[in-house]
Amino acid sequence: xxxxxxxxxxxxxxxxxxxxxxxxxxxxxxxxxxxxxxxxxxxxxxxxxxxxxxxxxxxxxxxxxxxxxxxxxxxxxxxxxxxxxxxxxxxxxxxxxxxxxxxxxxxxxxxxxxxxxxxxxxxxxxxxxxxxxxxxxxxxxxxxxxxxxxxxxxxxxxxxxxxxxxxxxxxxxxxxxxxxxxxxxxxxxxxxxxxxxxxxxxxxxxxxxxxxxxxxxxxxxxxxxx
Numbered sequence: 001x002x003x004x005x006x007x008x009x010x011x012x013x014x015x016x017x018x019x020x021x022x023x024x025x026x027x028x029x030x031x032x033x034x035x036x037x038x039x040x041x042x043x044x045x046x047x048x049x050x051x052x053x054x055x056x057x058x059x060x061x062x063x064x065x066x067x068x069x070x071x072x073x074x075x076x077x078x079x080x081x082x083x084x085x086x087x088x089x090x091x092x093x094x095x096x097x098x099x100x101x102x103x104x105x106x107x108x109x110x111x112x113x114x115x116x117x118x119x120x121x122x123x124x125x126x127x128x129x130x131x132x133x134x135x136x137x138x139x140x141x142x143x144x145x146x147x148x149x150x151x152x153x154x155x156x157x158x159x160x161x162x163x164x165x166x167x168x169x170x171x172x173x174x175x176x177x178x179x180x181x182x183x184x185x186x187x188x189x190x191x192x193x194x195x196x197x198x199x200x201x202x203x204x205x206x207x208x209x210x211x212x213x214x215x216x217x218x219x220x221x222x223x224x225x226x
Contacts, residue, residue, distance in 0.1 A: 005103065008096035012078045015086040015154050018068040018118070020055040021108035023047050025115045026068060028104070033140045037175060054120070063134065063161060064123065071117035071141065071154060072107045086157025090148055099144045117141035119154055124171070131168030134158065139172065155188060173198065 018026065027047055034043040054068045069085055072078075080087065099114060107113035120138045125131075136158060141150050159170045174181050174192065182192055201209070 005100060006096060006098045007073070007075065008092050011090045011092055011097075012074045012076070013088040013090060013116075013150055013153065014072050014074065014078045014080075014084055015069050015119070015157050016072065016081075016109075017062055017083040017085065018054070018070045019108075020051055022068070022070050022115070022118075023050050023055070025070065025105055025107075026050055026054070026118055026120075029115075029118045029140055029142070030138065032142065033138060036140075063121070063165060066120065066122045069119040069121075069154070069158070070107075070115055071119075071145075071150060072109060072113045073116050073145065074111060074113045076111065078113075085161060086153050088149060088153040097144060097148075099142075101142065101144070105142070116145040117150065117154065119158055121158060123167070126168050129168035131166070133167050133169040133171060134162040136170060136172035151184065152188065 024047065027045060027050055030045055031040070031043060034040045054066055060066075073090075078084075078087065099116075102114045105115045107115045117140055118138065119136065119140075121134050121136045124133050124135045126133050136155070139151065139154060139158075141154075162170050172185075174185060176182075186192060
């Protein structure tokens with residue numbers, strides 16, 4: 001069954017655990033997100049890298065390591081499964097939706113489903129709380145499907161799962177110029193920290209530290225010998 005390019009009436013959304021078959025769509029969605037955030041100069045992902053890092057063998061338990069979720073939209077009801085993290089029924093009767101990219105995003109689950117978004121998250125740790133937490137690296141919905149409550153469902157489902165497994169907090173970043181997103185997150189109860197800055201080592205700035213640990217050990221032992 002081919003994915004439709006327009007949707008009306010009832011549509012069922014499912015946020016589910018991704019698998020290796022979703023890599024091409026995850027790649028395309030990450031690139032769309034980079035375009036939206038004006039950060040394509042930093043985009044270096046490949047299908048192979050996504051496959052090896054998100055779906056290694058053996059696969060860790062969900063939310064115990066890097067976890068990828070995808071958002072599928074279906075023209076027919078979706079039965080919840082062990083892969084389902086969240087769901088939402090949309091009523092598009094009053095405002096039918098056109099998705100010109102639908103043909104490029106057919107869900108590998110078939111049945112006319114369309115992939116419309118994704119989440120990537122992984123555990124971190126709060127020393128202040130002495131509890132694990134969950135960091136949301138990415139949350140993204142394709143343009144035709146925005147402002148339909150899907151982002152709220154996705155973030156709520158992820159936060160709910162973190163709370164259920166005993167995590168102390170959920171964190172993510174937002175660009176300072178994206179006031180719509182800031183307002184949305186604050187509306188969900190999130191606190192936006194304006195006094196904190198992101199610090200990052202990457203590329204050559206990171207590579208120059210290769211072997212630094214070994215060098216430190218050698219200096220330590222040399223000092224003891226003296």
